[in-house]
Amino acid sequence: MSDFTLDDLAAIIARRAEASAETSYTKSLLTAGPARAAKKLGEEAVETVIAAIEGDHAALVSESADLLYHLLVVLQARGVALGEVLAELERRTRQSGHEEKASRKA
Numbered sequence: 001m002s003d004f005t006l007d008d009l010a011a012i013i014a015r016r017a018e019a020s021a022e023t024s025y026t027k028s029l030l031t032a033g034p035a036r037a038a039k040k041l042g043e044e045a046v047e048t049v050i051a052a053i054e055g056d057h058a059a060l061v062s063e064s065a066d067l068l069y070h071l072l073v074v075l076q077a078r079g080v081a082l083g084e085v086l087a088e089l090e091r092r093t094r095q096s097g098h099e100e101k102a103s104r105k106a
């Protein structure tokens, strides 16, 4: 199992925002604007859905990687920090009481 995290990828994307569009796909997407980045996110979402419906394990792994990458590019394009999304997920977990149950199990 990899120890590469979404935080690692978000940091790479933030750094690539300063690169040249000729050398960085991330920068070329960001330069094209949030609507272009969002369209790519939508395409990758559809491809992920198709892989899930077909039960194609390798395709689902690959499309999920594309989906997460393009989601992080959209967040970068709109100035939303990944930490804000994780904090929202954590808030919901706490609200549902599952955090308490998880820590009791450990």
Ligand SMILES: N=c1c2ncn([C@@H]3O[C@H](COP(=O)(O)OP(=O)(O)OP(=O)(O)O)[C@@H](O)[C@H]3O)c2ncn1[C@@H]1O[C@H](COP(=O)(O)O)[C@@H](O)[C@H]1O
Pocket (backbone or CB within 6 Å): 009, 012, 013, 016, 023, 024, 025, 026, 027, 040, 065, 066, 069
């Ligand atoms: N995780 C990714 C990643 N996933 C997918 N992609 C790119 O997303 C693109 C979209 O795939 P498509 O099949 O839709 O390609 P396409 O039709 O040619 O693209 P479009 O013209 O539709 O935009 C491909 O060019 C992939 O290389 C990614 N590009 C970059 N990263 C990460 O971002 C980092 C920085 O990359 P650069 O910005 O290119 O330096 C890399 O080290 C990786 O960690």
